Amino acid sequence: MTRRFATLGLSFAVLLIVTGSALAYTDHLPRFLIRVHHLDKVCHALIYGMTALFLDALLEAGARDRPRGEAARLPRLPVAALAVLALSGLEELAQGLSSNRDSSPWDYSADAFGVVTFVALGRVIAATRTAAPPGAAAPARDRDPGSPRGGTGESAPTCRSTS
Secondary structure (H helix, E strand, C coil), rough: CCCHHHHHHHHHHHHHHHHHHHHHHHCCHHHHHHHHCCCHHHHHHHHHHHHHEECCCCHHHHHCCCCCHHHHHHHCCCCCHHHHHHHHHHHHHHHCCCCCCCCCHHHHHHHHHHHHHHHHHHHHHHHHHHHHCCCCCCCCHHHHCCCCCCCCCEEEEEEECCC
16 A cells, blocks of 8 residues: 555545544434444444554555664554554543443444454555565566566577587
């Protein structure tokens, strides 16, 4: 995922959270969201999952820009997932202080499900896209652009005279 796409996705997800929260706190949510049983849980999972996915992609892009060293061999902590879960937990607690809303452990569970699922899927997809398939061509840095085969890493066939 490109940094630009992740930035746009994160901006959109945050906009959805802010807009949805503002509508909910002012009691202006569309009625179909309330009438359809458990639709709010699906929305929680999707919105907070998208937020964590795009934040994780941005943090990964930043990590790729840093020089490699010992820290590169350590497993990457899910900082984005932890940050989004902390913020969604605070938002759920704040709902208990509002006269229009009520705090729900099921909403937070939906948030956690979305965050864990989206970050895990994002990391699996990123790992499969960066892994070279068996028998793939040599990386560009190992190719010789001046070779007669156009930098493919292969040597040119030679013609020998039999005379």
